[in-house]
Amino acid sequence: MLELFHYVHCPYCVRVxxxxxxxxIPYKSTVLRYDDxxxxxxxTGKKMLPAMTFPDGTINESLDIIKRLDIKQQLGFDxxxxxxxxxxxxxxxxxxxxxxxxxxxxxxxxxxxxxQSRQYFEKKKSAKRGPxxxxxxxxxxxxxxxxxxxxxxxxxxxxxxxxxxxxxxxLMLAAHVWGLYILPEFRFSEKMHNYLQxxxxxxxxxxxxxxxxxxxxx
Ligand SMILES: N[C@@H](CCC(=O)N[C@@H](CS)C(=O)NCC(=O)O)C(=O)O
Numbered sequence: 001m002l003e004l005f006h007y008v009h010c011p012y013c014v015r016v017x018x019x020x021x022x023x024x025i026p027y028k029s030t031v032l033r034y035d036d037x038x039x040x041x042x043x044t045g046k047k048m049l050p051a052m053t054f055p056d057g058t059i060n061e062s063l064d065i066i067k068r069l070d071i072k073q074q075l076g077f078d079x080x081x082x083x084x085x086x087x088x089x090x091x092x093x094x095x096x097x098x099x100x101x102x103x104x105x106x107x108x109x110x111x112x113x114x115x116q117s118r119q120y121f122e123k124k125k126s127a128k129r130g131p132x133x134x135x136x137x138x139x140x141x142x143x144x145x146x147x148x149x150x151x152x153x154x155x156x157x158x159x160x161x162x163x164x165x166x167x168x169x170x171l172m173l174a175a176h177v178w179g180l181y182i183l184p185e186f187r188f189s190e191k192m193h194n195y196l197q198x199x200x201x202x203x204x205x206x207x208x209x210x211x212x213x214x215x216x217x218x
Pocket of ligand 1: 007010011012047048049050060061062063124
């Protein structure tokens with residue numbers, strides 16, 4: 001069976017989980033500790049997830065994993081070709097910065113982390129962003145940075161991103177935005193919430209399922 005090594009909060013891992021769900025591909029889900037450097041390095045040579053073990057070896061890079069899974073091209077890979085490609089990376093940068101600043105202080109308090117991995121994560125991430133308590137204090141600022149980006153994104157939903165059908169772009173965008181569900185009292189607009197819920201339904205996605213599944217279940 002295929003095995004996915006991932007972090008529950010990680011948007012790149014989430015997009016792979018969404019793709020697996022959409023394509024109805026069964027897999028073994030293995031959540032690694034964030035401070036476990038040895039396992040990912042042993043798997044692919046890099047301390048980076050997601051990583052997926054196929055019968056002939058383990059690869060990383062979420063889009064490479066998804067391309068390899070999507071043998072029937074159900075996810076619409078024409079969107080990743082040069083012609084007509086909406087500038088996904090630009091969108092992800094615009095979204096990623098405020099989303100990560102808002103979510104990181106809360107992600108570390110989810111059951112994915114214990115004291116040791118929490119300290120590892122915070123030390124690593126705050127080198128770039130500043131201490132988490134300061135990020136949490138600047139919530140209003142990050143929310144005002146995010147609001148126009150979400151609004152613009154909403155304007156592109158037809159009901160999926162510039163498309164009437166769901167494509168890989170929706171998985172990439174939704175996986176980035178998804179983290180906000182962890183932010184206390186955050187409210188999506190109705191349109192954005194409905195969009196995320198459609199992606200969830202199409203992908204049978206359950207963000208935190210790994211925290212609560214029985215230890216012996218796959
Ligand atoms: N380009 C990679 C990005 C993956 C990535 O950035 N993963 C982060 C987690 S969100 C990671 O593994 N970070 C390890 C670390 O910072 O220790 C992909 O698409 O898979």
